[in-house]
Amino acid sequence: MEKDIMNEEHVNSATKEMNEQEHVTTENVSSSDSSNSVEENTNVSEIEKLQLEVADAKDKYIRLYSEFENFRRRTAKEKIDLIKTASEDVLKEIIPVVDDFERAFKASESENNAANVREGNLLVFNKLVKVLEGKGLQVMTDIIGKPFDADTQEAITQIPAPTEDMKGKVIDVVEKGYTLGDKVVRYAKVVIGA
Structure with a gap:
């Protein structure tokens, strides 16, 4: 019987040790799980930060590229206009x-x-x-009888219109107007009907 008691005590102490080891292992696993999830959260947040930085840099690059393209087009147009005139x-x-x-x-x-x-x-x-x-110099033609245009003509004087429909229209051209491309080089000097 003494042997049985000793065996039972031995079994109980072995069981107790096993339970303690399982408890320690469970704590280690749960603590390592929580540290892994913290590391994963840190990694995820760092990845998200990097993705946001990449998106921001890409946006800045696209805007800069667009501004450069607009500048290049504007400069080319100004150069062509300069050559024409x-x-x-x-x-x-x-x-x-x-x-x-x-x-x-x-x-x-x-x-x-x-x-x-x-x-x-x-x-x-x-x-x-x-x-x-x-x-590239062009004479302004077919001005007589058309409405006065201050963008291309200079009114020298007004005279009474010969007919009602000639009021506000060009009656006579004193000096011809000239254009170079789309730009007016010299305004046409005209007489308009009042």
Whole structure:
């Protein structure tokens, strides 16, 4: 019987030790689980932070790229406009010569021996006009009878309109207007009906 008691005590102490070991292992597992979940939360939050930083950097890059593209297009357009109107000053100086030719034609119409003079003037005039047109200079045409346009015309004076429908419209052109591309080089000087 003594042996049985001893065996029973031995079994009880072994069982107790096993229970204590299981308890310690359970605590270790639960503590390691909680530390793993903290590490996972930390890793997840760090990943989310990095993803937000990448998205922010990508957004900044796209905006910067768009701004650069807009700048490049604007600069290219300004360069093209500059090339189109580069000779504007020279053309402005040549326009009065064209006006003088037109006046000479009118004066030579009344002279008897003016046929040769007129023909020579006409040749020079046509050549000069062809050069100017080659450079992009265009005469404003078909102005008479159209409504006054302050963007392309300069009103010299107003006279009573010959008819009611001519009020506010161009009656006569004193000096022709010229454009270079889409830009007005010289405004047409006109008389409008009042």
